[in-house]
Amino acid sequence: MIKLLKNNFELIFWLMAIVALGVTNPGSDSHFVLCPLRLMGITWCPGCGIGHAISYLIHGDIGNSLKAHWLGIPALFVTFYRIWSLICIQIFKFKELKTYSHE
Amino acid sequence: MNNNPYASFPGVTFEEISFLRQMTTGLTESQNQTFLNLYYGRRKSPQDILIFTLIGFIGIAGVQRFVVGQIGMGIIYVFTGGFCLIGTIIDLINHKSLANEYNQKMAYESIEIARMGV
Numbered sequence: 001m002i003k004l005l006k007n008n009f010e011l012i013f014w015l016m017a018i019v020a021l022g023v024t025n026p027g028s029d030s031h032f033v034l035c036p037l038r039l040m041g042i043t044w045c046p047g048c049g050i051g052h053a054i055s056y057l058i059h060g061d062i063g064n065s066l067k068a069h070w071l072g073i074p075a076l077f078v079t080f081y082r083i084w085s086l087i088c089i090q091i092f093k094f095k096e097l098k099t100y101s102h103e
Numbered sequence: 104m105n106n107n108p109y110a111s112f113p114g115v116t117f118e119e120i121s122f123l124r125q126m127t128t129g130l131t132e133s134q135n136q137t138f139l140n141l142y143y144g145r146r147k148s149p150q151d152i153l154i155f156t157l158i159g160f161i162g163i164a165g166v167q168r169f170v171v172g173q174i175g176m177g178i179i180y181v182f183t184g185g186f187c188l189i190g191t192i193i194d195l196i197n198h199k200s201l202a203n204e205y206n207q208k209m210a211y212e213s214i215e216i217a218r219m220g221v
Contacts, residue, residue, distance in 0.1 A: 035187050045187060046182060071182055075179045
């Protein structure tokens with residue numbers, strides 16, 4: 001179980017991030033903040049609003065998403081592509097093992 | 104031939120050695136030598152990836168993603184400060200599997216070239 005978690009760490013992280021952003025409501029002000037910069041008291045950051053942007057996008061609110069961060073749409077696509085390629089790697093790994101044992 | 108030529112690679116992991124062993128089973132001596140030369144030039148040490156990731160804390164984030172060939176991810180990292188630092192921390196934890204993933208790709212490429220050559 002722990003080995004499975006360790007091997008697929010990145011995949012699990014991205015999936016959980018997407019699910020978490022889909023579940024939370026971006027409109028409400030006082031939701032739990034994970035941003036380490038915000039917790040340290042620094043208010044400006046080039047990535048500020050990307051979480052809101054992706055969350056708005058999953059909820060279908062494109063206008064607000066662009067307002068929160070203009071990279072929300074490409075970020076979501078790239079994240080999905082990364083999840084897909086990580087899944088592909090896992091499938092490919094098992095296939096590879098089989099063909100090489102027959103050789 | 105040296106019994107285990109992969110052990111001399113800097114920062115080599117057990118996983119890397121096992122997949123290299125598995126891939127090079129059917130190769131002839133000279134093909135194996137070509138493969139080793141090609142692969143040695145292409146592979147990235149996990150430590151390099153770790154250092155590129157650490158740049159994310161003091162300068163531009165996402166260098167590690169460009170180095171590993173994930174251009175889209177790299178652009179997003181650069182413009183969002185590594186997903187608000189969280190992505191950088193993830194890559195810090197994950198640097199070994201990032202390097203392994205890239206090295207595996209490079210190993211496939213080198214083995215194809217080595218097979219073509221001889």
